[in-house]
Structure formats: structure tokens, C-alpha cells
Amino acid sequence: EVQLAESGGGLEQPGGSLRLSCAASGFTFSTYSMSWVRQVPGKGLEWVSYISSSSSTIYYADSVKGRFTISRDNAKNSLYLQMDYLRAEDTAVYYCMRGYGGYFDLWGRGTLVTVSS
Amino acid sequence: DIVMTQTPLSSPVTLGQPASISCRSTQSLVHSDGNTYLSWLQQRPGQPPRLLIHKISNRFSGVPDRFSGSGAGTDFTLKISRVEAEDVGVYYCIQATHWPWTFGQGTKVEIK
Numbered sequence: 362e363v364q365l366a367e368s369g370g371g372l373e374q375p376g377g378s379l380r381l382s383c384a385a386s387g388f389t390f391s392t393y394s395m396s397w398v399r400q401v402p403g404k405g406l407e408w409v410s411y412i413s414s415s416s417s418t419i420y421y422a423d424s425v426k427g428r429f430t431i432s433r434d435n436a437k438n439s440l441y442l443q444m445d446y447l448r449a450e451d452t453a454v455y456y457c458m459r460g461y462g463g464y465f466d467l468w469g470r471g472t473l474v475t476v477s478s
Numbered sequence: 479d480i481v482m483t484q485t486p487l488s489s490p491v492t493l494g495q496p497a498s499i500s501c502r503s504t505q506s507l508v509h510s511d512g513n514t515y516l517s518w519l520q521q522r523p524g525q526p527p528r529l530l531i532h533k534i535s536n537r538f539s540g541v542p543d544r545f546s547g548s549g550a551g552t553d554f555t556l557k558i559s560r561v562e563a564e565d566v567g568v569y570y571c572i573q574a575t576h577w578p579w580t581f582g583q584g585t586k587v588e589i590k
Contacts, residue, residue, distance in 0.1 A: 396579075398527075405570065405581060405582075405583050405584045406519075406521075406527065406570055406572075406581045406584070407581065408572075408578060408579040408580065408581065411579070420577050420578065421578075422578050423479075423578070456526055456527070460529075461574070462513070462515050462532075462533075462574055463515035463516065463517035463532045463533060463572065463573075463574040464517070464529070464532045464533075465517065465519070465527075465529050465532075465572070465574075466529050466538060466539075468526040468527055468528065469526065470526055471526055
């Protein structure tokens with residue numbers, strides 16, 4: 362089955378770090394661009410970061426630039442988001458998403474990150 | 479950054495009646511390659527988003543033909559010809575022409 366499965370969310374203190382993972386299965390992960398998108402519970406969607414299939418192109422939203430690092434391991438069919446210097450406003454459900462150019466055809470179910478003391 | 483403005487933010491609709499959502503961008507979404515990367519997503523309660531429409535008017539695989547997209551430049555519309563109970567949820571437009579990609583605020587479709 363073609364799917365994405367996020368993990369690694371949880372409760373962290375402000376200033377702390379978390380590493381999210383997204384495991385891909387059922388498709389050739391290495392040929393797809395990937396992104397992270399987040400959603401504060403009950404609120405709208407916010408694009409966070411993008412990585413091309415070969416990791417040669419990476420973009421970040423200004424709100425996370427310098428604090429978050431996106432990466433991928435095509436041999437392990439996995440996407441990652443290293444989140445450092447966490448803030449309360451980073452509290453959200455984090456989704457991994459496949460695609461580029463608006464063709465966002467596959468989403469995971471999300472993992473909840475809560476930043477609170 | 480491109481700001482995407484959706485109207486209305488809430489749309490109570492009678493079953494079987496049409497619904498329409500507008501999405502307006504602060505800049506043209508025509509890419510240098512000639513394409514317009516404007517998509518529509520649906521998020522049902524408790525579910526992740528799913529792709530409905532890409533490049534203004536292209537329905538994604540499996541999306542019912544009661545969903546249609548139109549528009550150009552900075553003004554775009556998603557229409558549901560006859561709303562069904564399973565269409566309840568929040569609808570988002572997203573532009574993927576310019577970095578950073580940006581979403582509209584979302585429009586909640588509910589049954590009257």
C-alpha cells in the first residue's frame with residue numbers, strides 16, 4: 362500500500378529539540394520531492410519545508426528558518442525534520458506530504474508536536 | 479510572500495445544492511514555465527488533507543466530477559455542483575508557483 366507514516370512527535374519544552382520521521386512505503390521514494398506541512402489544532406495549514414528528490418534543493422518557511430532542518434535518506438525511504446530551539450508557536454500536527462508543483466497527492470496522518478513547559 | 483484569501487470562510491449548504499469557494503492571490507500565480515500551480519485540498523473532520531484539484535482545474539484521480547476548478551491569474555474558484563454529506567469539511571487553496579508555498583485560510587463547508 363502506498364503510504365506515508367509520521368512519527369517522533371510528543372511533548373517538549375521550549376528551547377528543546379525533536380526529530381520527526383516520515384516513513385514512505387509502496388512507492389519509489391527516491392523519485393519524489395517531499396515537504397512538511399503543519400497545522401495548529403483547529404486552525405489552517407502552513408507549509409514548513411521542502412526537499413527535492415536528491416536533496417539538492419531545500420526551502421524553509423521564514424518561521425522555522427535557522428531552527429529546523431529537513432533531510433531525507435532515500436536508502437531508508439525516510440524523510441526527517443530536525444526541530445531545534447522549539448517555541449510554543451511550533452505546537453501543531455506535522456504532516457509529511459509528497460509532491461511538487463501543486464500535485465500533492467499523498468499525505469501522512471500526521472504527528473502531534475506540543476511545546477510547553 | 480503571496481497571500482491567499484478565501485471567501486467565504488464558512489459555507490452552510492443544503493444537500494444537493496451547489497457550493498462555490500473563491501481564492502484570490504496577491505500576485506499572479508502564472509509560473510515562468512507557463513503553468514499555474516494552484517491546487518485545492520479537502521480536509522474532512524479528523525483526516526489529513528487530500529488533493530482534489532491541481533493546476534487550477536485538473537481533478538485528481540478518484541475525485542468526483544461534481545468538483546470543478548476554474549480561474550486564472552489571481553482569481554480562482556472551486557465549485558461543488560451538488561453537495562453531498564461526504565463533502566463536509568474544510569477546503570484549502572494552495573499556491574505552489576512562488577516560494578514560500580502558501581495556503582488560503584480554509585473554507586468550512588457544512589450542511590444546513
